[in-house]
Each structure stands twice: as structure tokens, then as C-alpha cells.
Amino acid sequence: MKRTNEIVVGAVIVLGIALLIFGTLWLQGVGFGREEVVTQARFREVGQLLHGNAVKLRGVPIGRVEDIYLESGGEWVIVAMKIESDVVLPVDPVVLLAPESMFGDWQAEIFPRSRYPLYDYSESTDPQVIPGYALPDISRLTAVADQIAGNLAVLTERVEIAFTEETALNVRRAIENIQEVSEQLTGLVDKQQRTMDQVAANLETTTRTLGEAAETVRRAFAQVEAAISHGELAAIIDDVQRTTAQLDSLSNVMTAASQDFRSTVQRADSTFRIVHSIATAVRSGEGTAGRLLQDTTLYSELRQTNALVRALVEDFQKNPRKYINLSIF
Amino acid sequence: MSQAWSAPLAAVGRTALSTLAGFGRFGEFGASVARSFRDTSTWLRLVALQMARLGVESLPIALFIAAFTGIVLALQASYTFTGAVPLYFVGTLVGKTMILELGPVLTGLALAGRVGANIAAELGTMKVTEQVDALETLAYDPVAYLVVPRLIAGVVMFPVVVAFADAVGIVSGWITAINMLDMSTAEFVRGLRLFFLPFDVHYSLIKAASFGLAVTAMGCYFGFTTAGGAEAVGRSTTRAVVVSSMLILVLDAFWAATLL
Amino acid sequence: MSIELRDVHKAFGERVILEGVTLEVREGETMAVIGYSGVGKSVMLKTIVGLLEPDQGTAWVDGQDVGSLAREQLYELRRKVGYVFQFAALFDSMTVAENVAMGLRRIRGMGEQEIEARIAEALRLVELEGFQDRYPSQVSGGQRKRVGLARAIATRPKYLLYDEPTTGLDPVTTAVIDRLVLKLEQELGVTSIVITHNMESAYRVARRIAMLYQGRIRFVGTPDEIKQTTDRVVRAFIEGRPELAQEAAA
Ligand SMILES: Nc1ncnc2c1ncn2[C@@H]1O[C@H](COP(=O)(O)OP(=O)(O)OP(=O)(O)O)[C@@H](O)[C@H]1O
Numbered sequence: 001m002k003r004t005n006e007i008v009v010g011a012v013i014v015l016g017i018a019l020l021i022f023g024t025l026w027l028q029g030v031g032f033g034r035e036e037v038v039t040q041a042r043f044r045e046v047g048q049l050l051h052g053n054a055v056k057l058r059g060v061p062i063g064r065v066e067d068i069y070l071e072s073g074g075e076w077v078i079v080a081m082k083i084e085s086d087v088v089l090p091v092d093p094v095v096l097l098a099p100e101s102m103f104g105d106w107q108a109e110i111f112p113r114s115r116y117p118l119y120d121y122s123e124s125t126d127p128q129v130i131p132g133y134a135l136p137d138i139s140r141l142t143a144v145a146d147q148i149a150g151n152l153a154v155l156t157e158r159v160e161i162a163f164t165e166e167t168a169l170n171v172r173r174a175i176e177n178i179q180e181v182s183e184q185l186t187g188l189v190d191k192q193q194r195t196m197d198q199v200a201a202n203l204e205t206t207t208r209t210l211g212e213a214a215e216t217v218r219r220a221f222a223q224v225e226a227a228i229s230h231g232e233l234a235a236i237i238d239d240v241q242r243t244t245a246q247l248d249s250l251s252n253v254m255t256a257a258s259q260d261f262r263s264t265v266q267r268a269d270s271t272f273r274i275v276h277s278i279a280t281a282v283r284s285g286e287g288t289a290g291r292l293l294q295d296t297t298l299y300s301e302l303r304q305t306n307a308l309v310r311a312l313v314e315d316f317q318k319n320p321r322k323y324i325n326l327s328i329f
Numbered sequence: 330m331s332q333a334w335s336a337p338l339a340a341v342g343r344t345a346l347s348t349l350a351g352f353g354r355f356g357e358f359g360a361s362v363a364r365s366f367r368d369t370s371t372w373l374r375l376v377a378l379q380m381a382r383l384g385v386e387s388l389p390i391a392l393f394i395a396a397f398t399g400i401v402l403a404l405q406a407s408y409t410f411t412g413a414v415p416l417y418f419v420g421t422l423v424g425k426t427m428i429l430e431l432g433p434v435l436t437g438l439a440l441a442g443r444v445g446a447n448i449a450a451e452l453g454t455m456k457v458t459e460q461v462d463a464l465e466t467l468a469y470d471p472v473a474y475l476v477v478p479r480l481i482a483g484v485v486m487f488p489v490v491v492a493f494a495d496a497v498g499i500v501s502g503w504i505t506a507i508n509m510l511d512m513s514t515a516e517f518v519r520g521l522r523l524f525f526l527p528f529d530v531h532y533s534l535i536k537a538a539s540f541g542l543a544v545t546a547m548g549c550y551f552g553f554t555t556a557g558g559a560e561a562v563g564r565s566t567t568r569a570v571v572v573s574s575m576l577i578l579v580l581d582a583f584w585a586a587t588l589l
Numbered sequence: 590m591s592i593e594l595r596d597v598h599k600a601f602g603e604r605v606i607l608e609g610v611t612l613e614v615r616e617g618e619t620m621a622v623i624g625y626s627g628v629g630k631s632v633m634l635k636t637i638v639g640l641l642e643p644d645q646g647t648a649w650v651d652g653q654d655v656g657s658l659a660r661e662q663l664y665e666l667r668r669k670v671g672y673v674f675q676f677a678a679l680f681d682s683m684t685v686a687e688n689v690a691m692g693l694r695r696i697r698g699m700g701e702q703e704i705e706a707r708i709a710e711a712l713r714l715v716e717l718e719g720f721q722d723r724y725p726s727q728v729s730g731g732q733r734k735r736v737g738l739a740r741a742i743a744t745r746p747k748y749l750l751y752d753e754p755t756t757g758l759d760p761v762t763t764a765v766i767d768r769l770v771l772k773l774e775q776e777l778g779v780t781s782i783v784i785t786h787n788m789e790s791a792y793r794v795a796r797r798i799a800m801l802y803q804g805r806i807r808f809v810g811t812p813d814e815i816k817q818t819t820d821r822v823v824r825a826f827i828e829g830r831p832e833l834a835q836e837a838a839a
């Protein structure tokens with residue numbers, strides 16, 4: 001009787017211990033029987049990364065964070081990652097730390113540096129140690145978003161000052177037309193550029209094309225004139241007409257200016273597209289924040305956008321005429 | 330001295346003194362346990378029996394409770410997490426709650442009833458029927474013979490039982506999640522692993538061991554201090570269950586405050 | 590070497606039970622202790638093995654002061670003393686054989702076979718052959734008592750303390766137990782104290798009889814002496830005549 005007790009108790013204890021060990025390892029996400037190697041990465045700081053967080057490559061979990069410690073001197077952090085040994089890392093890899101989801105757990109993801117070249121990676125003298133960078137967490141993203149919203153507000157304000165209340169309606173229509181014009185001009189410039197190599201040979205054709213373009217512009221402004229009876233705009237139209245009259249000479253200047261001009265237009269255009277898409281995304285509500293935050297590229301886009309918007313605002317402040325006159329000539 | 334105000338004061342004094350005396354008796358009991366630990370030849374061969382009785386035989390009730398707790402946790406988690414919170418958090422909640430709190434505490438409370446009452450009633454009966462005295466006359470140290478094996482069995486087997494309870498609770502939560510909620514195993518496991526730390530398991534086991542000590546110590550203490558007859562045994566049993574249940578909750582708070 | 594109580598006092602709270610009991614049991618002697626129910630006979634017996642500590646006074650067994658012994662020495666001493674409880678105090682989770690074996694397992698170097706032989710012998714002496722595998726709940730009150738007796742004598746102790754070993758037994762079994770007590774005294778030289786209410790028994794087994802009365806030993810003497818005593822209290826008790834005791838009190 002005593003014997004059986006000992007056997008039963010022994011069996012239960014052994015089973016319990018086995019359960020604990022395997023349960024713990026399984027919950028930690030340890031792959032049984034897989035070869036693993038430890039790879040290190042260096043960071044300025046590691047946000048909320050913890051021992052046991054996932055390590056991913058192209059979104060696929062390939063290991064987990066094994067250890068996090070300060071490099072001697074305390075200036076840098078070394079993160080040791082246990083990675084499946086058969087995984088081939090990209091050439092010139094970098095490690096980005098970012099939230100895995102909105103709920104606080106972080107991950108370490110390995111990328112080729114070319115994917116996100118701009119970040120301030122913590123380079124190491126040891127070539128075995130991968131440079132790394134910790135993306136700001138949700139609170140900092142919010143701060144950046146706030147900043148962008150502020151800049152957008154400033155921009156809107158400027159636009160409101162430039163176009164007074166009274167003319168708002170007309171101007172909106174004018175802008176529509178101007179947009180059309182600028183599109184055509186863009187097309188024109190495109191064509192211009194493509195034909196640039198043959199400028200000498202096809203000067204006549206080019207001139208004719210420009211003439212047609214000028215004609216289109218004139219027609220467009222005729223529409224604007226028809227739509228607008230206000231004095232201020234009449235002046236602008238005058239200005240435009242005067243400019244249009246100089247269109248012949250413009251064709252010469254155009255070739256030189258086209259490059260510069262095109263890039264400005266494109267920049268403005270793409271900026272507004274990005275801003276617009278963000279605004280739409282933000283406005284579309286529920287779940288969006290989570291989706292946005294899961295995309296680690298968002299931050300860089302936001303930053304780039306912000307820089308563009310800021311540049312645009314500054315430029316606008318400096319010479320607002322450029323934006324009005326340039327588009328209208 | 331007027332009776333009107335001296336009586337309540339006397340009552341307070343008496344209560345304070347008897348409380349102190351209680352602590353004193355428990356301290357004495359603890360000291361005798363510590364002393365009897367050296368008497369290995371007496372208790373060593375009795376531990377297996379107590380482990381079987383307190384631990385192995387408690388598995389069915391502990392696992393029954395754990396299974397239903399797992400089901401309820403999964404269902405209530407999904408009820409709570411409508412909308413904003415992703416459903417895989419059901420796995421997180423089931424795992425965390427089971428391991429950190431409900432596994433050890435519910436098992437502890439159930440075993441306070443089963444094991445604590447059993448010990449107090451058994452030792453109490455032995456005490457009032459002079460079986461404890463009989464042990465003494467046969468040159469057995471009753472503390473080494475009766476108390477030490479039970480304490481050791483409690484401290485060793487509670488964590489084992491809780492380990493099984495944790496596992497069963499999680500598995501039943503998982504089965505509930507994939508059958509009754511719109512979840513996949515992968516989702517549940519993702520949630521389960523999300524915030525898992527090996528420390529959680531240590532914490533669960535430390536709690537379980539302390540509960541095992543509390544339950545068996547209270548059972549033994551109240552059993553051993555039984556004086557009288559059947560009624561006294563009943564009173565001791567009730568006290569053992571009540572005090573060990575309270576101790577479990579106090580220890581639960583204590584560990585949460587000190588270890589987390 | 591003997592058993593000796595010197596001026597033993599014992600009270601439970603306000604209730605004073607023993608008020609200076611002094612009694613000497615000589616080596617190899619069987620002493621019967623008689624006294625009214627509730628007078629403190631069991632309490633007295635328990636102080637001898639250290640189950641109860643006297644408030645005052647000392648108990649000496651085998652030349653040692655029981656109260657002054659360290660735990661190890663006390664347990665060592667208890668190995669030499671067999672104690673038969675008034676209500677048997679059998680371990681009810683164990684079979685009769687396991688009960689009897691408990692004391693035997695404390696004897697170092699005793700093999701399982703010898704233990705079994707000793708169990709069989711002890712059970713035979715109390716006329717309970719073949720009861721080994723029964724549980725205490727499966728035997729009668731008188732049988733339980735005899736199992737308790739078997740448990741006490743199995744280790745062949747030097748001293749035996751019987752707390753009413755024959756109360757509740759039929760006359761024939763009582764005679765058998767009495768004969769066993771005598772046999773243990775005569776063949777093994779056991780020193781013993783027998784608490785009893787049965788005067789027949791007392792006269793049969795005891796070399797001397799002591800009476801405990803109102804916390805003290807009222808009388809000590811041989812059976813012949815007690816039969817001749819003029820002490821009305823003692824006479825009232827042994828003859829079962831309460832009116833004598835009332836006269837004495839008056
Ligand atoms: N542990 C105890 N706590 C409190 N009182 C006790 C205790 N043991 C005995 N007593 C009291 O001491 C008194 C003597 O008890 P004891 O058992 O010695 O009587 P007794 O002489 O053996 O009587 P009986 O012949 O009926 O067995 C009783 O009144 C009993 O109530």
C-alpha cells in the first residue's frame with residue numbers, strides 16, 4: 001500500500017514538473033529541436049522591448065529576444081536575439097524595434113538597410129553586431145501627428161488670408177480651372193522635356209505646340225473671366241493676359257525653368273495627396289489607428305510629409321505670390 | 330469604578346489578551362514543528378501517504394474547478410472584449426488570470442475546504458479520543474508523526490496540483506474559445522503567448538506553496554488544539570477552513586504587493 | 590527502580606484535581622489505585638508518563654524526574670512504559686495489527702517477521718487471535734480495550750500503567766486479563782499501576798491498594814489491610830455504602 005502511494009505521488013510530481021517545464025517553454029514560443037544562433041544588435045535605447053519578444057524577418061517570426069543589457073559605459077543597449085540558424089539575413093541588415101500591435105508588446109524586425117535608410121542607426125565597430133533603431137512608441141507618433149495637424153492648420157489659415165471671404169466662391173472655381181491649366185501645362189512640360197533632345201530639329205513643331213498650349217491657356221482664362229466679374233480677379237486676368245502675350249518668349253525660358261517648375265508642382269501635388277490620404281484615413285474612424293500603427297513605415301511617411309508641409313508653409317510665407325502667380329503666370 | 334464603562338474596556342482587554350495568547354500558542358506550535366523537523370525517521374516514511382491524500386486525491390476537485398473557470402474566463406473575456414479589443418486577447422486573459430490568480434487561489438480555497446477540514450477533523454478527533462496521547466506513550470513525537478508530513482505534503486503538492494489546474498484551465502479556455510467563440514487555435518495561442526513571462530509560473534507556484542503551508546498549518550493547528558468532544562472537533566474544523574481561506578486571500582494580496 | 594509521585598498538584602483552571610499526591614510503587618510490584626469517578630485517577634496516571642505536567646511536585650520513573658527530562662530522554666523513557674488508555678485510544682485509521690505494531694516499530698533492529706510474531710503473541714495474550722486485519726470500528730468496546738492492552742504489552746515494557754483495563758468486560762474475560770496482569774508481574778517482573786473500580790480485580794492482582802480521595806492518597810495497604818481498615822471513607826468505597834461516607838463527612 002505504501003509502495004503504491006509512493007509510485008502514484010512520484011508519477012504525479014514528475015508529470016507536474018514536466019507539464020511546468022514544457023508549458024513554460026511552449027508559452028515562451030520556443031521551437032523544440034530547432035537549431036538557434038544568437039545574434040546581437042545595438043541600440044541607443046530599446047523602448048519597451050522585453051525578454052521573450054518576437055524577432056521577425058519580412059513579418060515572419062524567426063526567433064525571440066534572449067537578453068537585453070547595457071553596453072559597458074551605459075551609452076548603448078545590446079539586444080541578443082535567438083534566431084533560427086537556417087534563416088539567411090539580408091545583406092547589410094538593420095534591426096528596427098517597434099510595437100507589434102497597439103497593445104504594448106514590441107518586436108524586433110530585421111530589414112535590409114536600403115528599405116529604411118534614413119534612420120539614425122546605432123552602428124557598432126563589431127561587424128557581427130547589427131545596427132538598430134527603436135521607433136518611437138505610440139505617444140511620440142501622436143505628437144508627430146499633432147505637429148502635422150498644426151502645420152495643416154497654418155496652411156489653411158494662409159490660404160484663407162490669401163483668398164478673402166468674398167471671393168471664395170469665384171476663386172474656388174478659378175482654382176479648378178487653374179488646376180486644369182496646370183495639368184495641361186504639366187503635360188506640356190512633359191512633352192517638352194521628352195522632345196528636348198530634338199529641340200533644335202523640331203523647334204518649329206515645338207513652337208506650334210506651345211502656341212496651341214497658349215491658346216488652351218487663353219481659352220481657360222476666358223472661362224475664368226466669364227465666371228468671374230470681380231475687379232480683383234479682373235486684374236489678375238489682366239496680368240495673366242499680359243503674361244500670355246509673352247508666351248512666345250516664355251518658350252525659351254520654359255526649357256530652362258521646366259525642371260524646377262515641374263518638381264515644385266509635383267512636390268506640392270504629392271504632398272497634398274499624402275495629406276489628403278492621411279486625413280481620409282484619420283477621418284474614417286474605428287480601427288484605423290490600430291491599422292496605421294501596425295505599419296511601421298507610417299512614421300517615416302509622416303515625417304517626410306511633415307517636412308514637406310513645413311517647407312511649403314515657409315515657402316508660402318516668404319513669397320505667396322509665387323503660388324498664385326506662378327500657377328497663373 | 331462604574332460598571333457602565335469598565336465592562337466594555339474589560340471586554341476589549343480580554344479580547345486583546347486572548348488574541349495575543351492565540352498568537353503565542355501558534356508560535357509555540359510553530360516552534361514545536363521546527364523542532365520536530367529533525368525527527369526525520371518518524372515523518373519521512375509518512376510523507377508519501379499524505380502527499381497522496383492531500384495532493385493526488387485533490388486533483389479531481391481542483392481540475393473540475395479549473396476546467397469550469399477556464400470556460401467562464403473565455404466566455405466572459407469575449408463578452409468584455411467586443412469591438413475595440415481584438416479577440417485574441419481572450420487567450421491572454423485566460424492564460425494570465427488562470428496562472429496568476431484563479432489557478433492558485435481557487436485551488437487553494439477549494440483545498441482549504443477539502444484538505445484543511447480533513448486535517449482539522451482528523452487530528453481533532455485523534456486529539457479528543459486520546460490517540461495523540463497514545464502516540465506520545467508509544468514514544469512517537471505526535472508533531473513529527475502527524476503534523477510535519479502534512480505540512481510537507483501541502484507545500485510540495487499544492488504547487489503540483491496548481492500546475493495541473495493552470496494547465497487544465499487554459500486548455501478548457503482554449504477549447505471554449507475555438508468551439509463557442511469565433512476564434513482559431515492560432516489566435517488563442519497568440520494571445521496566450523503575448524504577455525507570457527516565465528515569472529508568471531514561478532509566481533503561481535510560490536503562491537500555491539504558501540497556500541499549501543497555510544492550509545495544512547491551520548488544519549494541524551486547530552486540530553491539535555481541539556479540546557472537548559465532537560462539537561469541539563466541528564468548531565476546530567470550521568475555524569481551520571475559515572482561517573485558512575482568509576489567510577489565502579491575505580497571502581494572495583501579500584504576494585501581489587511584494588512580488589509583482 | 591520504581592515509580593514515585595512526590596507531592597503532585599494539578600489543577601485545570603480553577604478546578605483543583607490533585608492536591609499533593611504522594612505514592613511509591615516498588616519495583617516489581619503491582620499497585621491498584623481505586624477512587625471515586627472523577628477524582629483524578631487518570632490525571633494522576635498521565636502525570637507519570639508526562640502527558641500532563643504537574644503544577645507542583647514531581648513524578649519519578651526509573652530513577653528519573655519525568656518533568657525535567659529533555660524530549661529525547663522523555664521518549665527514551667516512554668519506550669520502557671506501557672500505557673493502557675481508559676478508552677483504548679486505538680488509531681482508528683489502522684488495523685488492529687498496525688495498532689499493536691506501532692510501539693514495536695520504535696524498537697531499533699526489529700525485523701518485520703519478529704514484529705508479526707510479537708503482534709500475534711500480544712493478541713493471543715488478550716484472547717484476540719486472528720483479529721490482526723480488523724479495524725477498531727469493527728470490534729466491540731471490550732475487544733478494543735484488549736487491543737489497547739495488547740498494544741501496551743507488545744513491547745514488553747518494564748512499567749505498565751493500566752487505566753481501568755477490565756471495566757466493561759465480562760467476568761470471564763476480566764479474570765483472563767487479571768491473570769495476564771499477574772503473569773506479567775510474576776514472569777517479567779513488570780512494575781505496574783492498575784486503576785480499577787472492580788474490588789475483586791484489585792484484590793486479585795494487587796500487592797498493595799491505594800485510594801485516591803479528594804486530591805490526596807487516603808489509604809495505602811495490602812488487600813488484607815484494606816479489608817480491615819477502620820477508615821469509614823475507604824470502607825464506604827470498598828463496600829459500596831454511601832451512608833458511611835456521609836457519616837464520615839459529618
Ligand atoms: N484535560 C483536561 N482538562 C480539563 N479538565 C480535565 C482534563 N482531564 C481531566 N479533567 C478533569 O479532572 C477530573 C478528574 O478526571 P479523571 O479523568 O482523572 O477522573 P478519573 O478519576 O479517571 O474518573 P473515572 O474513574 O471516571 O475515569 C475530572 O473532573 C475532569 O473533568
Ligand SMILES: [Mg+2]
Binds near residue numbers: 630631632
Ligand atoms: Mg479515568
